[in-house]
């Protein structure tokens with residue numbers, strides 16, 4: 458494991474997290490390069506072509522993380538023109554990138570075509586028309602996959618389920634063939650594949666297999682009409698244990714999906730994992746500002762807030778929280794605290810009723826914060842966003858400087874002032 462206690466304090470690889478917090482300040486995101494490589498290997502070991510594994514950039518888009526994955530041969534899954542620019546800036550290839558998302562703008566489509574995007578994951582008939590028009594104006598062919606909504610219950614938090622009829626994502630299964638046929642007859646569309654993404658933090662293999670069955674049936678039907686579909690992209694969604702839940706063994710899930718796809722000739726299986734690659738590879742370090750006993754509850758006020766890590770506030774997500782100073786097993790804390798931030802919202806919490814041995818100025822670590830942590834952070838309450846560090850063995854790389862206050866109002870002006 459990348460995060461372990463050694464000599465009385467929590468370490469990331471060989472680096473003492475108390476020392477990191479001291480040197481770089483808090484709140485601080487710390488990622489372990491070794492853990493990211495190990496997570497990637499679990500997937501890549503099963504894959505003939507690593508670039509067909511498209512890491513979901515939204516999970517953690519720091520250039521340092523993207524560069525590490527690009528070096529490992531990863532492809533990328535993006536959801537905006539901005540994410541494509543990040544991939545390119547980090548040394549990734551547009552040709553090994555798939556572009557998902559329900560609301561691609563004209564500018565984003567044009568930019569992706571100019572960069573030579575690997576594939577658009579098209580989410581509606583209207584988007585297909587738009588891509589064809591823009592590709593025609595540029596005199597190029599647009600590679601396209603059709604994101605279909607397979608109507609499968611991923612049994613995850615409703616905010617992160619995406620594969621049900623009621624969700625905005627993908628083309629409804631009942632319309633899929635019509636839209637694919639339309640794509641096949643368009644002058645500037647190159648039909649390549651079909652894809653789906655049924656949700657995130659999924660803890661059993663079955664919903665993926667059910668979705669794969671529906672997608673394979675669709676491929677069989679469409680191929681019978683003479684439309685060549687050469688890839689099936691099953692999206693991301695593999696969950697990780699946040700609270701000692703049992704998560705699917707990655708190899709079991711991969712082998713089951715590969716076996717299904719292997720029933721078809723000339724069909725490449727692609728995936729878009731995000732959380733499973735970076736989730737357990739990151740922690741958020743925060744300093745205790747105050748201990749505040751209350752009538753009903755005791756509070757540990759820390760210097761990170763919901764603007765730094767939104768998941769608990771948004772999804773009531775559970776993150777394990779530990780003191781960086783090791784607590785001897787013989788003297789566990791009997792102090793029960795709510796761990797909360799300084800933001801002016803009751804929803805600004807990281808954990809309720811936790812046993813935590815930490816006092817003023819001590820450093821705590823919020824675990825499993827590598828995915829959808831920094832990428833969902835904001836400047837709410839005019840709080841500069843955290844710094845980010847990648848640790849690799851005993852090497853420390855500051856991969857994002859802490860924001861300065863002046864960065865926060867850059868580009869703003871006072872009404873009437875000369876521009």
Ligand SMILES: Cc1ncc(COP(=O)(O)O)c(C=O)c1O
Nearest residue numbers: 513557657693694729730731732
């Ligand atoms: C289209 C798409 N692909 C991949 C992912 C990555 O999902 P996860 O981080 O659960 O693997 C997401 C996010 O849920 C997504 O929307």
Ligand SMILES: N[C@@H](CCCC[NH3+])C(=O)O
Nearest residue numbers: 515617657658768828829
């Ligand atoms: N942001 C979510 C995952 C959803 C990703 C978007 N498709 C989370 O933190 O769990």
